[in-house]
Amino acid sequence: MTVSATLAANEATAARRAAGQEVLALGFGEAGIPVHPMLSRYLGRAAGTASYGPVAGIGPAREAAAGYWTRRGVPTDAAQVLLGPGSKPLLFALLHAVGGDVVLPSPAWVSYAAQAELLGRDPLRVPVPRGEGGVPDAEAMDAAVREARAAGRDPRVVVVTLPDNPTGRLASERSVKALCEAARELDLIVVADEIYRDLVFKEGAFPSPAAWAPERTVTTTSLSKNYALGGWRVGAARFPDSPLGAALRESVRGIASELWSSTPMPMQHAAAYAWSDPEVLVDRVAASRRLHGSVATAVAGAFARAGCAVEAPQGGFYVWPDFGPVREALARRRGVATSADLARALLDEFGVVVLPGTAFGDDPASLTIRVAVPGIYGESDAERLAALVAPDPVAMPWIAEALAGLEEKLAAFVAA
Template sequence: MTTDLLWSPPCPGTGMSPNLRLNEIVTDRRRHGLDTLHLGFGEARLPLVPELEEVLAGAAADTAYAPVAGTPAAREAVAGYFRRRRLPTHPAQVVLAPGSKPLLFAVFTALGGDVYLPAPCWNSYAPQVALSGRAPVPVPIGGTYGGLPDPALLERRIGEDLRRGVRPAAVVVNSPDNPTGTSVPREAMRELCRVARDAGLTLVSDEIYRDLHHEGGDRFASPAELAPERTVVCTGLSKSLAIGGWRIGGARFPAGASGAGLRDRTLAVASEVWSALAAPMQAVAAYAFAEPPAITERLRRSARMHGSVSRACHTICRSHGAAARRPTAGFYVYADFEARRRDLARHGVVDSASLAQQLLDRFGIAVLGGHHLGDDPRRLAFKVATTGFVGETPEEQSAALDAADAAGLPHVRRRLRWLDSALAALTAPPTDWTR
């Protein structure tokens, strides 16, 4: 079964999101009996925290519309979450939504201007900006970390745009980031905040992976600490607590008149698009963002597990000649095989699309090519969502959560070897039989 993944929409927002499309392709392959290693979709794939199920069951009878911004209890819980992370927050600064994804779109719409994006970045930023009627402007990331437009390149691009009469509105920061699985150092974040302040830009900080630092502790620098007057922070529970299907997101807006104005415009979009986060999910948000022991313990175990598996995947990619930043948070590895271009060309691999296609058609491995992430489509790069190694059954997933070193479990090792063998076959130099 061959499925064409080479096509990508000619402009952002004109086709189905590529990660969701790939997820459906994998489902279809499996329905046809094709064994597939799914490394192309950023779903945490872990058992539900039992206490969350109890909270949801207890709130299931609440069928009324909630307030657009969220219930007082849920907004207070989100405010407390941010206060514990060095961000003084009043509940009036908080908005909840059915996932951080619609929140980001509403913020982009409310900002009303072009938006600078790190390149590569999560595949939905550019389409969302385009769908809001503005231009997404990619700016390459730095050399040792992702999630942030290189501050020097950004400053240069802003100058060029202003000379052309273009008035940008915002810059997106995603730390820890998708796709490289790295965090932005404080000094680099500080420099980006300076550039944003000088240009009058709003910072939109997507911090949905913040609680999954592999080494534990709070090693994170939010732009909201460094430029509080101009930073909107978006977060959610999909990644940290593996409840993506429940769609719970939250945003923190700056204090003061300008922040309140942006929040009001965002709420205006929300009121016309999603009305409110479902009432039972408001109860879940109030519980989870308050971070009782059951939640903090799950976060600790998840971070440990993701670190073990991501490091093992990183080692495999590097062993076959890929350039890849060392993952420190979240569950991604971004691998660039430019150094093996000659060997890959023997298999018809000439760009990121054909590389992803070869991995799927020949080896049954689904990855998301870099061309879907704003990278140069000619670059031989792809993203691995390392949760695909963890397991397909609750038993496998629970074992990975419990293990001191999840990468050492037999079922995880088997999937890691699957990728290892495929990359070995694609990158092996030709054998000289004349010697």
């Protein structure tokens, strides 16, 4: 097992900067926004809380998480919630508890497949509906699962991401409903990673699988994306209000007791405040959405003008360009034949750090990359905070300069 591609990209960026090399860091999926002072205050107040807590999490934090989901149209009781040190350990414990093989959308976040492999399972990858992301095509999943079972395999769980990492797309309600119907027919548990839910750019109904498959959907979230608290490591899982959900939660609680004992106590107190949706933090998330949406849309436009095929991002802070339309020019001038070649050439020749589509399970021959846009927000907390509160973030001088530089690099890169 190698280091996660996203974390490796972050370390490579730091190493290049330390060596004095030019770098445009568009590889690591970190929100890149300063911590809100109120969150720091709550964390500081609880810094002296050093005892172990309940495995499932302290009552106030679980109640706050339950309220968070309830206010978003998914009625939840605190007894359905289990906390963990980030959503990654929760996802791993879930896959372990469910057992069997894992169905993933293609492409999908790097850690889903890696976690399945750590458990000794080869994931089943199913393409997403055309123009969408994060959810396997229901008909293709049905065929793949039935074929796998006929061959002696045991698919039991499907993982979806709403909105998606790496594509930045939000699956349609139609696709999510079809996925839920297929999961029920195939008796698959649905794990819905909704870590980017609060960062959907346009208002409207959110297609959570818990709405259409409530008896079999486990939903996860954390504070790492909406509040940019990746290093604080606190997440939550919501289990179904059903016998299956109760049994699965208890199994995950048992696994948690052996893996992490309890979620760090100071973080739980900060999370209890954040998940209660105080107005000051609701405003911060709204500003974050504006910043992410503005810059992601501008970055997508830069890649489109360079000749790439790219769907408009709908949430999170990612763009998923496909260099397929300029494949011949890249092959002739730069010897690019795979997405790994593409990412390497952008780094070596232009100092642009991105991740190849293969890291997310895409076909190696597809010239796709994932671009994480927060690397454009600024070099200092002062610049990033100014961008956050700006009514038009892309007009900020350093962001405008970075976008112009990216466009210039891309034009040079694809020139025949």
